[in-house]
Every structure is written in C-alpha cells, then in structure tokens.
Amino acid sequence: MHDHRRLGRELDLFDTDPLMGAGLPYWLPDGAVVRHTLEEYVREAERAAGYRHVYSPVLGKRELYEISGHWSHYSDDMFPPMRLGAEEMVLRPSLCPHHALIYRSRSHSYRELPLRMAELGGMYRSELSGVLGGLTRVRSIQLNDAHIFCTLEQAVDEARAALELIARAYADLGIRATRHRLSLPAEGQGEGEGSGKYVADPGLWRRATALLREVLDGSGIPYEAAEGEAAFYGPKIDVQITDPAGREATLSTVQIDFHQPERFDLHYIGPDGAKHRPVMVHRSIIGSVERAVAHLVEQHGGAFPAWLAPVQLLILPVSEAQTQMGEKLLSQARHQGLRAEIAGPEHGTLGARIRAARLVPYQAVIGEREAEADGDLLAVRLRGGRRPGAVPAAELLARIAARVAARGPELWDAV
Numbered sequence: 001m002h003d004h005r006r007l008g009r010e011l012d013l014f015d016t017d018p019l020m021g022a023g024l025p026y027w028l029p030d031g032a033v034v035r036h037t038l039e040e041y042v043r044e045a046e047r048a049a050g051y052r053h054v055y056s057p058v059l060g061k062r063e064l065y066e067i068s069g070h071w072s073h074y075s076d077d078m079f080p081p082m083r084l085g086a087e088e089m090v091l092r093p094s095l096c097p098h099h100a101l102i103y104r105s106r107s108h109s110y111r112e113l114p115l116r117m118a119e120l121g122g123m124y125r126s127e128l129s130g131v132l133g134g135l136t137r138v139r140s141i142q143l144n145d146a147h148i149f150c151t152l153e154q155a156v157d158e159a160r161a162a163l164e165l166i167a168r169a170y171a172d173l174g175i176r177a178t179r180h181r182l183s184l185p186a187e188g189q190g191e192g193e194g195s196g197k198y199v200a201d202p203g204l205w206r207r208a209t210a211l212l213r214e215v216l217d218g219s220g221i222p223y224e225a226a227e228g229e230a231a232f233y234g235p236k237i238d239v240q241i242t243d244p245a246g247r248e249a250t251l252s253t254v255q256i257d258f259h260q261p262e263r264f265d266l267h268y269i270g271p272d273g274a275k276h277r278p279v280m281v282h283r284s285i286i287g288s289v290e291r292a293v294a295h296l297v298e299q300h301g302g303a304f305p306a307w308l309a310p311v312q313l314l315i316l317p318v319s320e321a322q323t324q325m326g327e328k329l330l331s332q333a334r335h336q337g338l339r340a341e342i343a344g345p346e347h348g349t350l351g352a353r354i355r356a357a358r359l360v361p362y363q364a365v366i367g368e369r370e371a372e373a374d375g376d377l378l379a380v381r382l383r384g385g386r387r388p389g390a391v392p393a394a395e396l397l398a399r400i401a402a403r404v405a406a407r408g409p410e411l412w413d414a415v
Helices: 004-010 029-048 062-068 096-104 152-173 202-219 259-263 289-300 320-335 350-356 368-372 393-406
Strands: 059-061 082-084 087-091 115-124 140-150 179-184 223-227 236-242 248-257 279-284 313-317 340-342 362-366 377-382 389-392
Touching: 004 289, 029 115, 029 140, 029 152, 029 289, 059 062, 062 087, 062 096, 062 259, 096 115, 096 140, 096 259, 096 279, 140 152, 140 289, 152 202, 152 236, 152 248, 152 279, 179 202, 202 236, 202 248, 248 259, 248 289, 259 279, 313 320, 313 350, 320 340, 320 362, 320 368, 320 393, 350 362, 362 368, 362 393, 368 377, 377 393, 389 393
Parallel strands: 179 223, 313 340, 313 362
Antiparallel strands: 059 087, 082 087, 115 140, 140 279, 179 236, 236 248, 248 279, 362 377, 377 389
C-alpha cells in the first residue's frame, strides 16, 4: 500500500517545516515538475474546450464574502480578517466571488454566452490541525477552478461537457472514479427554512437539483444522492475517488448555481434588448492540485506515466570514456523538450545507478560497444526491467517524445 506522505519525502517531491506551519507543504524541484506539468495539462485541456484564463488576487474585502454568502454560511472554514486601516481583508476560501466580479466588470450580450472563465488560483481554508495530512488536507490550496456564465437553456449542456472533460482527464492521468454523487442539503434544510449551513431558497434548490439530475441522467452515469454534502449555495455533482487504504474523497465537482448571479446582480443583454440573469456553472477538473498529486503518487506508487515523470530519461555512461557521448545525448534530449538527466560512474556502479533510478521510465546505458557503434547506439532499459535492445539515439528520443505526447501508460510501442 502506497502512502503519498512517505513516498513524497522518499522521492523528494514535497515536505513541510514547523516554521512554515501545519498544512502548508512546500514543493521540492521534482515535485514542482509534477505539479507544473499537471497544471499545464489542465490549462491546455481548458483552452481546447473554449475556456479563457484569468488571474485574481487571493485577498478580498470582508464585504465581498458577505455578498457572496461565504461569511454567513462558511466563516468557520475561513481565516480571521486582517485589519488594514478601516478595512477588513480576508484570505479567500473560494474563487467564485472574484470571478463573479470579473464577469460583472464588463457588459455582456447573449451572443457572448457561454462565457467560460478558468483559473488555477490559490485559496485558503482554516482547517483544524487534527484533520491535516500530507497533501490531501492542507490550508493553502491551489485550485483548478472555472465558472461558466450561460443562459438557463445552456446550463445542462455546459455541465455535461464539464463531466466529459473530467472523464478525459482521468483517462490521461490513470485515475479511476469510484462513483458519482449528487450532493444535496441535509433533509429539511436548504429546500425549507434553511440553516446556517445552507442558503434558504426552496426554488433555487429545486431548480438546480432538477438540472443536475438531467445532466447525470442524460450522460448515462450511475449516481447516488447524498444528503448533507451540498455546497452552501446549491447542490453539486461530486466525482469520488478512493485511495489505496480505501478512503473516499471528492476530487472533481460540477455545480449549477442560481444564488451568486443573484447576489452579485449579474446580467446579460438578451435578444430582446432587456437584462437577463445568467446561470453560473462551477466546475473543477482535478480539484485541488495538492489532492490530485497525492492521489497520483499513491495510484502509481511514484512510477508516474512518462509525461508526468520528474525525470523521463536517465543517461548512464558505464565509464568516464562514454561521458562525452552521454553529455551529447543529454543536450539532444533537453533540446527536444524531454526531462533528462545524466548519472555517471561518480554516482556508483552501473547496477547501483540502475536500482536508484528504478522509477524513471527510460534509461539509456552507454557502454564501450554502444559508443563505438555507428549511429550512436544505446542500450535501452524500461522501467520494470524490460530491455528492448540497442536503439539509435535519434530513434530513442523520437519514441520517448511520441509516448510523452500521447500521454498513454505504455512506455514502448511501434512508431
């Protein structure tokens, strides 16, 4: 059974320090590579799906979260306000109020909708020390978040497309969804008088729940309803994953929100020239980057798919005589955009170097025979011990680049 906390330290991916504080991990170079690669994958997938990216600040005035409803329904999970002169500033617990303000800053026509706004942004949750753990429960969160501002008629299609985007990402990442959950308010709350946890608006809950059921039923996805798991402003679809210890967690979400468009008085100009209220679809492909990386570490045991691996190719000159050829290959690999490193004889015997790099997808051994061969032959070893044989350097780099671009789990196939 893989524990991402142990593997994260063994593989030099991330760590913590008491002076930084609990729930505030820092990323080491190899972990930063995994995180950066994952973030760029998400941005690329979002751009291809018609999203436009924004940046927004991690601070906001308390008044912002009073308008959004976070202050009255979510303040127990927020850090205390910081006083700056006459103002109170708050570390944001969510990105949606900021995106609502960005939408509101310009007038919009129905022709612009759906408007898909995405951000990989920081947010902060005042988690108690007893629930913090590794990367799965932290206080500083990098969230893959997006908000789609659309007409009521577009909401179901947009939410369904978000579920499809999540499914494609899971296939590329090697993640398996355990189940889909329709998260509703606790019985008698939200749809009735409400409570401190939920917005009290019976019509809002009924409309949003009906639309999400339509999304799930139309997608043919089996799901289970769960009371008490809704967001404070509305129901949501949660995509659940399970770690090797059998613990279930939410990684991705899709929500249909009527509450915040009303609170922020959002509108668009319809074909009739009048103002209309948009619907806000919240969606997150991989949720928090921290939780996604934790799951990937445990799912793959640190043996990441080639496209995610911190080091994709390790070059192993057998002796000093082959170091020059190794350096040449290193330069060629990096020029092609591959993450390559070289480990010469100063790092120990060849066997010791091979064992130390057991999680690297590709190893290229350069011995006396390879160095003397025409075409710069390399003795190739794949993770897991498979040896495809001697391969010319140019062919090896082309094969690796092709597998990285394909983002598949296989390390070797016909080109």
